[in-house]
Amino acid sequence: MPALNHPLPHLQTLANGLRVSLRHAPHLKRCAAALRVCAGSHDAPPAWPGLAHFLEHLLFLGTERFPVEQGLMAHVRNQGGQLNAKTCERATEFFFELPPSALAAGLERLCDMLAHPRLDLDDQRREREVLHAEFIAWSRDQAAQRQFALFDGLSGAHPLRAFHAGNRYSLNLASRGFQQGLQQFHREYYQAGQMTLSLVGPQPLEELRALAERYGATLARGQHLDQRRPPALLPCGTRSYQQLEAQRLDLLFAFEQLPEGAAPALDFLCTWLQSAKPGGLLAGLQQRQLAQSLKAQTLYEFAGQALLHLQVNLSTRAATAAAQVSELVGDWLGFFRAQGDWPELREEYALLRQRPLQVASALALAQRDSRQTVDELNEQGIAALKAVLAQLQPQVVDNFSSEWHLPAANPFLRSPAEAPRAGLIRGQTSAHRGLRTFAQDRSRSRRETSALHLSQALPTDGHDGALILRWRLASPAPAGLHERLLHSLAPLRSDAAQAGVQLSFASAGEDWMLTLSGLQQPLPAVLQQALKQLTQPADSFWQENPAPLDEAPLMPIRQLLRAFSEQPQAVGSRSAQVSDLQALWADAHWDGLALGLPAGIQEALGRVLQRMPGTADVGLCQPPAAEASRRWQSLPGDAGEQALLLFCPTPGPNLADEAAWRLLGQLCQTPFYQRLRVELQLGYAVFSAVRQRNGQTGLLFGVQSPSATLSEILQHVEQFLQQLPEYLRTLDEAFWNQQRQALAQQFQASLLPLEQAAQWLWQAKLAGHPSDYLTQLHASILALTPDAVIQAARVLQAAGGWTLLANGPCPGAPWQEAQ
Template identity: 60%
Template sequence: MSAPTHPRPHTETLANGLRVTLRHMPGLKRSAAALRVAAGSHDVPLAWPGLAHFLEHLLFLGTERFPADQGLMTYVQTHGGQVNASTRERTTDFFFELPPTSFSAGLERLSDMLVHPRMSPDDQLREREVLHAEFIAWSQDALAQQQFALSDGLSAIHPLRGFHAGNRDSLPVSQADFQQALRDFHQQFYRTGQMTLSLVGPQSLEQLRALAEQFAAVLPAGDKVAQSAPPSLMEGETTSYQQVAERRLDLLHTFEALPESSAEALAFLCHWLNSAKPGGLLAHLRKQGLADRLEATVLYQFAGQALLHLAFTAPAETPGALREQLRDWLGFFAAQQDWPALREEYAALLQRQQQVSSALQLARLDSEQRDSGLSESGVAALKQILQKIGAVDNFSSHWQLPAANPFLRAAEPLANAGLIRGQTSAHRGLRTFAQDRSRSRRERSPMQFSQALPDNSAEGAMFLRWQMEATATADLQARLQRSLRDVTDDARQAGVELSFTPTRNQWLLKLIGLQDPLPVVLEHALKNLTQIDADSALSEQEQPLMPIRQLLKVLPERCLQSLPPSDDIGHLWTTSRWDGLALGLNAQTQAAMGLALSRIPGMPDNQLPILPAPVAEHRWSHVETDSSEHALLLFCPSATREIADEAAWRLLAHLCQAPFYQRLRVELQLGYAVFSALRQIQGRTGLLFGVQSPTAPAGELLGHIQRFLEALPALIEQHDDASLIEQRQLLAGQLDASVLSRKDAAEWLWQAKLAGHSSDYLARLTAALGQLDRPALLTAAQRLIRADGGWLCLANSVGPGAPWQATK
């Protein structure tokens, strides 16, 4: 079945000057708002760098009408939504997503905080410390510094060369001049003429327009203020420069006086520059050993200016040859007459991506106000851009346009399934759900086609799990991931999210997205995973992560038993056992899965063991990070795998989220990376607490978390019976099929399978929440405090000793 084409958003300007885009999407489960303010870091007075970013932070501190514990962030979190903001060079964005029933109240809070921000000196001093902690982390982060250094070749007077994050020195809260500048910036730019509001949801256009008008009614009206034009990006006639580092070459091209359609033209050019298809630039560079990876991005664009960045990983020692190949390919690309085939495919993949986008993703896309493809005016802009870059006229004959994405159109299945080394025909004794049903087979299939999600949607999900006899070596894991790189890119463009995670002895292949391409995507993925070629052995240099993200990345593997390593891929596959879960697939898709299922390596097994029972122990895992900042994660699994315990843990996590953030980030000011959430890892449900701090060591961070947990019973008692019932109902409402996205529902049901629960898991969990009373919740809190389910702590420092046991 073909997914319907998404309509373009309706755009209009309200009577008071607020520009709105409205997109009615009846199939969405949630609604989203994205507000763009045409003012950013480059619009502040030169004397106060960081002022725009500082104001963005202050807006979230609550208002007289909606204090912090009732403001937008807390409201969205308690209703299971998402919320964030971002300050860029010339724009500031605020965005959130909520269930439709809660959406109006979220908009009400957003408008109130924009109009009536808290500006008290004490609030400002506390929030400045948060920005200062961000600044310290930024100044010590190698990747952030690398990105900042990319502007070194620009004119010294261009604002891209300046510092705009804000810290104690640049934000003198006590000075009257600074306070006046802060108020002036807010009054000048935070008014209707400077704003674009994008709303997306299942509501009708009339309902969305009414919400937009209610939002606009409280905003100060005002015409759009012209943002000052920046100076030239570079001085003189030079328009490009390069930076050379170990295993990296950065080429930067600047543009002036570009037409309005240049944004879509540059996006189109970057897409094809990044393509790794045979005959293209990147494939040729790899073949010639000139570079292993190319990433083209637009770092900046405003008022006809643009900065195009081409990052080459593992380049040749002489970058001149690489630049020559780039110009040669650009000449070939420029010679194509208006790119009809590439434009058609590009428009198709953009449409596919919109079909699987969330409400929040669509709202943010609409706030960009870009066409979905390359228009005729975009073609003219692209020709101008290619001319400015310096594409040559006499190019080589070996170039070719990239092959069409096989997943964007109906494709024939791969021929000759074949067997991997060591596999026998017995491994192919698998049948599709439709075949099993037609033959009245009674045995339970290792691939469970679940009816827990209805099959009347364009989207579906499939999870494949292998249990291996050993842990893949780091090199083998890299080869496996690399083997899927091109398939993953093509699948994403076609509306399927493909991921492969070899976590110790548990390997997981996951596909979520449009049903049409799912079977052929699965076939290609299995073929690549079982036939790793020599190119797959090449290594890539990973970008460094901030410490807390490094801990999050390794957390799943630290929850599993460590086994001896192995790099014998053939032996690992043939001795593996697998099972799987398919959700929301209609009969047509199930039938099309037959050939792909016959190619799954390993032995099918419908009785893979579930995780062992929780053990009351304290485990500490030391993770090395290249940072002087301290980071810590504490994962507290539920005391048992029973549904009643999971319900209690979920309500505890729901009650902890806002107070934990308030205590450790706002009151103690330990750092800007502070969070708590419920997390499910390998079927194990637990509370996860995370902190990254520039000053407090891991032992101190752990002490703060433990004291917070010890105060949980008192926190529960602060809620009267009516409040507890309300919080319980809010949490249960997040399990409602009418608001739960198909992707989230599929992830939850997969975790339920790993934990040994039946397919009615969501209904049972909702029922358990309804029966959860105060005594049961207090008992769960005590079991959490006693670590009855065990505690696992990950930190970038060694453990504090007993009762903590060092583990890998």
């Protein structure tokens, strides 16, 4: 494995006051920028609630130099990147991720839109309606309202208790005072002295520095301003409060006058508070059957203040449960406080904070650097942690229970004593059930002959790798069995994530899928443990079903997206028994895909896969059959807002169709957003994208609206598709060439992040495409002509096989209710 670059970024301050963080990460395939403004919703004038959030929205509406169709959002979409922004209490963040060749243009647009917004009054009126629709959705979202309700116990004078989202009534655009306040807020805070720009990418450090200096210099010169300090979180003499609703207990602890280093100290404390390992607080609550889960997080931290939240999902409705939990929390805190300077935990914390950085995306690294995140508990952090614990327990507790002990070390954070031997898989026989070597995969033109395909699409000398395993069940699983298995994997998922490996176990239709992606070295050990827990669960697995988590329902569009991804699963009618699980694994057939793994890791995986349950099967991947019907799937949910997803698949499985659909998807994004969100103002949740499901590539259109009916939304979408060919004919040759090249570049293996490549190659495997799918698709995109894409847009309107997911009933012909 190649050596990692130094974990600390390069820091400097430009002449205009802009603080710059630069990180050269040669292993990355993409680059990212994150710009953090030290001004948020709590810094806006109290007379105009939501002004800071409103300004964040307005900044994306184009400038004189870059109108909206040429602005940052359009640029990032056209390059296949991602971007977002968010307004927090004391900061506003703007961030995007792009291919390296597109970074300069993206950074130029970002700095221009922050420095020279138009703030046109007509734009303000339209965007205020979008913000109002977002406010309505927020006010109906139970999770958002529950989060806001957590602050009910705070002092009424603290800004956390105030309304900051903004809506039609709080943003008085006609008021001269509002317009002056908007201009002044931008002038005071959107200047270089209040900003930190973080750039991360594979480019040399000097190139990143040149970009930061060139475009950062366009921001107005300024000095850093002290943000006003808030009043006390709680009335004098009060340090905490609690809320109890059904079987959810929320414990909140307020801190004042904390020293520097409080943020990492609180994160350190939360890490061990919510640890599920034996001897910890959660294990103690579970053993007493008081709670099934515990989550600890810092809800707020600024100017020496902090608010710590413990969410406990209780296992009982007993009247004394809350008091027992609070007592045990205090007892554990006494034990934790007595552990000196926590040398073992500090070493473990440094490892688990640094390990995921080795496989973090450019965007994640840029956001982390812009916030100046500390990844260890240094001497300053130790002093801050002791101050935190002193406020939690003013009186030292020395008679705590003897049951507590420090958590065991994460087994995946350290290399095994015996490193895997290099070379091809040793002694490969039929017992390996279909595992093949790179040597056997030299000929890409022949059909796949093994159940686990070791792809050569990406090099194997990087930091990370991916493994996807699928089991096709011979019969429906008993009710609740998958959920029980998923619950049993929770501790393993946590340990794996800390070690830089993301693990998921999903069900979709007839299939169960296990996916591992991340750092190469721990992958075999994580897989071994996962297979053991899935096939040989502990005796406690068959005891009483775990109580369902107390989760607030998702907003409608997110519920539809989850259903689209997961797909319905057939389940049996009776509870699962030991024999049922054994029979399911014995009768299952499996296949899979591995990517980015060097020979030594392949060998280690080969030894683990000898214990793979089920039978290897090369025939599971059959291209989906084309359908002529239009299916409507109604999902139950909150009908306060109407939401739908429309999936329009390609007419066939050939790569020419997929190439045309992908270019159509790229060309659709900006005009679809502009038409339905900006012009028609249907709502703030409006998007279009290319998605793949079961090997099918298609265009996915999504809309959630607080005012339009499902029929009206669908009519607008269909009208857009009808007008699409005419829109495409208005595009000039230079634009066509630019878009085609930008799309083709996204499928160059040398520029693909591994996780994205794994998903694309898996979908290609499901569709029956050859091993050189990426190369062929790249060539097919470059070969596209405008006439071919315009013809594809016409076919799109007439094609069948559309699937629509909605939170309302089927309207009838031509739609058919999905079975």
